[in-house]
């Protein structure tokens with residue numbers, strides 16, 4: 001379980017996050033949704049302590065992530081996997097080396113064991129046989145899959161995905177969403193997915209948090225989001241014509 | 251300006267704290283020696299041979315007085331090469347090649363969140379990425395300076411003898427005449443200092459990138475400009491200090 005409490009962050013006097021709190025439960029895929037530029041990625045970076053908020057705390061199963069130095073955080077960091085917006089694969093390494101990288105740096109595993117683990121992860125994300133390619137040689141959807149494989153290679157307790165389906169076609173998007181959800185269920189991970197894609201919201205949102213201009217305005221799930229919410233969220237959800245027609249006819 | 255220098259010093263501090271295991275660094279160091287040192291041999295060699303040749307021809311053209319012996323030409327080529335060309339001039343060229351490369355690489359890693367990806371794994375990205383580059387520069391620049399010094403003198407020999415300005419015997423006599431071995435040492439010290447400045451300043455510029463492809467380009471440009479300025483200032487200070 002991850003708890004965030006009263007997180008506030010501003011850049012150059014501009015408030016980007018305003019007193020955001022929430023709970024993300026184990027085994028659930030929780031979504032953070034909102035328009036572009038509302039501070040979703042900044043919230044994620046605060047949770048990962050890449051950006052330190054001015055106020056608030058993030059607790060990982062009760063452990064405060066903002067106390068102590070980097071050495072103290074190593075234990076929690078080992079339990080995290082992150083899929084960044086563009087995949088953030090290391091350009092100079094092959095797909096296989098990318099996935100193996102956390103094992104090389106953070107574990108004492110033998111070569112054979114590492115290879116098996118990487119093969120397992122590659123196969124789990126449906127990319128058997130592509131380990132030898134470079135990141136520049138694979139498609140956007142494949143990059144995200146490799147990113148997911150790298151994120152789960154250490155068997156994380158916490159998985160974070162920043163816009164896992166941005167820049168992908170609708171079909172590939174749904175496949176990536178489903179993959180994240182399956183992995184979450186299978187390994188009982190606490191997963192936080194940042195998205196602005198309504199398809200994901202409707203299909204994988206066990207729990208949804210809506211951010212608007214740095215504030216949390218609403219919380220619910222994929223059923224309650226279609227009902228009565230707040231005006232800002234309705235605007236966000238029903239900007240799609242098909243959805244608004246569907247709603248008028250309900 | 252002061253705040254930039256402050257952030258640069260903090261960045262330097264970060265390089266040396268919380269390092270990964272030595273095994274990790276060894277492989278990265280070898281890779282960077284190839285990327286920074288070996289791949290620069292060609293440009294360094296070309297520059298050294300031609301500059302040595304030009305100095306030889308120019309000196310001869312400007313020293314036509316019959317009272318000055320001709321071996322002074324190679325004497326001047328030797329001192330110019332060892333004192334300035336093989337270290338300062340070479341490093342200004344390398345600031346362009348190595349500096350822009352380092353800043354571009356790190357800048358791209360920054361904006362594509364590859365550096366964040368390292369940080370969330372608990373790896374000190376500054377030290378993991380930059381320390382091997384720094385060590386490789388400090389190790390290979392003096393070697394390049396030695397190659398450059400040798401080839402500069404050799405370039406002067408080729409130009410001088412092939413064009414008939416000076417006989418091979420006079421040239422060899424000139425480069426041996428009142429030779430101060432300490433000058434070779436100065437050249438090596440300078441290359442070490444400049445290697446440190448170029449690699450860390452360029453890495454700092456790349457590491458500080460925010461935004462997109464445009465900012466990566468700007469980071470490369472300022473890496474080259476700032477490294478050159480730092481090299482020239484350091485050259486002056488070292489000249490005061492060592493001579």
Ligand SMILES: Nc1ncnc2c1ncn2[C@@H]1O[C@H](COP(=O)(O)OP(=O)(O)O)[C@@H](O)[C@H]1O
Pocket residue numbers: 011016034035036037038039040041042043
């Ligand atoms: N390091 C930073 N420095 C200054 N401003 C930033 C920084 N990171 C993000 N911002 C600003 O914070 C706001 C929220 O950004 P972000 O969280 O990336 O939005 P999104 O919800 O689309 O992910 C944006 O207006 C952005 O310009």
Ligand SMILES: [Mg+2]
Pocket residue numbers: 040041085162163
């Ligand atoms: Mg974002």
